Amino acid sequence: MLKKKSYFFSRAVGGLANSLFSMVFIWWLQTSTKSSFVVGIAEAIFSTTAALSIFYGPIIDHYSFKRTSYYSILVQTVFLFATTIAVYQLSKSYILALICAGVVSVCDEFFNPADRAILKETTADDQELNNLISKVSSIDQFVNIAGTVFSGLLLTWLISANVMLICSLLSLISLVFLFYALKKVKNRVPAQEAKPKYYKQIFSGYQFIKNNYFLNHYFWSSILYSFVTPAMTILLPRIAQRSGKASFYSMFYICFMLGFIIGAAIAGKLAVQIKTIGFTWIISATPLILMIFFSNNWLIFMGLIFLFGLMTSIHNILAESMIQITSNDEVLGRVLTTIRTSTSIGGPISSIAAGILLDNSGETVLILACGFIILVSGFNIFRAIGKTA
Numbered sequence: 001m002l003k004k005k006s007y008f009f010s011r012a013v014g015g016l017a018n019s020l021f022s023m024v025f026i027w028w029l030q031t032s033t034k035s036s037f038v039v040g041i042a043e044a045i046f047s048t049t050a051a052l053s054i055f056y057g058p059i060i061d062h063y064s065f066k067r068t069s070y071y072s073i074l075v076q077t078v079f080l081f082a083t084t085i086a087v088y089q090l091s092k093s094y095i096l097a098l099i100c101a102g103v104v105s106v107c108d109e110f111f112n113p114a115d116r117a118i119l120k121e122t123t124a125d126d127q128e129l130n131n132l133i134s135k136v137s138s139i140d141q142f143v144n145i146a147g148t149v150f151s152g153l154l155l156t157w158l159i160s161a162n163v164m165l166i167c168s169l170l171s172l173i174s175l176v177f178l179f180y181a182l183k184k185v186k187n188r189v190p191a192q193e194a195k196p197k198y199y200k201q202i203f204s205g206y207q208f209i210k211n212n213y214f215l216n217h218y219f220w221s222s223i224l225y226s227f228v229t230p231a232m233t234i235l236l237p238r239i240a241q242r243s244g245k246a247s248f249y250s251m252f253y254i255c256f257m258l259g260f261i262i263g264a265a266i267a268g269k270l271a272v273q274i275k276t277i278g279f280t281w282i283i284s285a286t287p288l289i290l291m292i293f294f295s296n297n298w299l300i301f302m303g304l305i306f307l308f309g310l311m312t313s314i315h316n317i318l319a320e321s322m323i324q325i326t327s328n329d330e331v332l333g334r335v336l337t338t339i340r341t342s343t344s345i346g347g348p349i350s351s352i353a354a355g356i357l358l359d360n361s362g363e364t365v366l367i368l369a370c371g372f373i374i375l376v377s378g379f380n381i382f383r384a385i386g387k388t389a
Helices: 004-034 034-051 057-062 065-089 095-122 125-155 160-181 199-200 206-211 212-227 228-243 247-265 275-285 285-290 298-326 329-344 347-360 363-382
Strands: none
Touching: 004 034, 004 125, 004 160, 034 095, 034 329, 057 095, 057 206, 065 095, 065 160, 065 212, 065 329, 095 125, 095 206, 095 247, 095 298, 125 160, 125 228, 125 247, 125 298, 199 347, 206 212, 206 285, 206 329, 212 247, 212 298, 228 247, 228 347, 247 298, 275 285, 275 298, 275 363, 285 363, 298 329, 347 363
């Protein structure tokens, strides 16, 4: 049985460690190298580890989800300490630090699908699963806000290496509480029948998705949507810079996360239905398109970001619940990692394209492009209504 209080605490502490680390590590690279190229390499590494998630699925499904969660956090903690040592003692060894940070990122990609699969194993029904996922998503967003705030405060008083040491210690604490939280959760024993070779298992998650009407539509909608989030990441600092106030950028980010948290609370009370996922997906394009008309009114603009985060949260959480409900346990790890690849694959291209559009066509064209993508992908979800897997 899952000890929920210990699990939530472990999730919060571990999430805070990751949030702090991602921000502080990039800051350390920027201030140490004075090179955006090196920072770009780091961002590319993190994006690539997410986009390659499809290759992790067979490994996750081969072992119990409980053990995968343990070992992922254990290895991540070890390499967080290794990164800290590299920053302390080898301040010019950027390659070593990048390698260690890459391993930390890979561990996170192993942990998240295994962690989500454990939630399915330890819940009695679909509504309880949806409730639990909404609570975990709320915790994730709370700690993201905390990480954004604390990283600035800590870097004011401490050097980057000291903050990374704090991240490492937080990860260790998270591991201890995770061990306690999952202590009475039974290890899932994978089926012992003969399995196809690894390279064939890589795409077995997609084969399952392809044969499930909802998952197939969600997969292709996610690929389209993967171009939106990186574009927004480029757009918001551009608008904040135009205002002449750097503080607006953090405010934009916080407004989105607050909307996401409230959306998670709402999603936890809703029935998991495809029509609700499709409706909120399409409606989320409305506040985005309205940003075109209110980009100079900061109060309304931040309200629109809040609404965008709220709607995005609802369809994300309901979709995640639907994915777990409609997936077989034997391939759940591969399904989740394949979906993770679909939600990340557009990142590198979108970042470059968004930069080109902003430099040559302005903010309006980029916002309209993102709104169009959301509408198309949302209507694609609606096509799955009334169909059976």
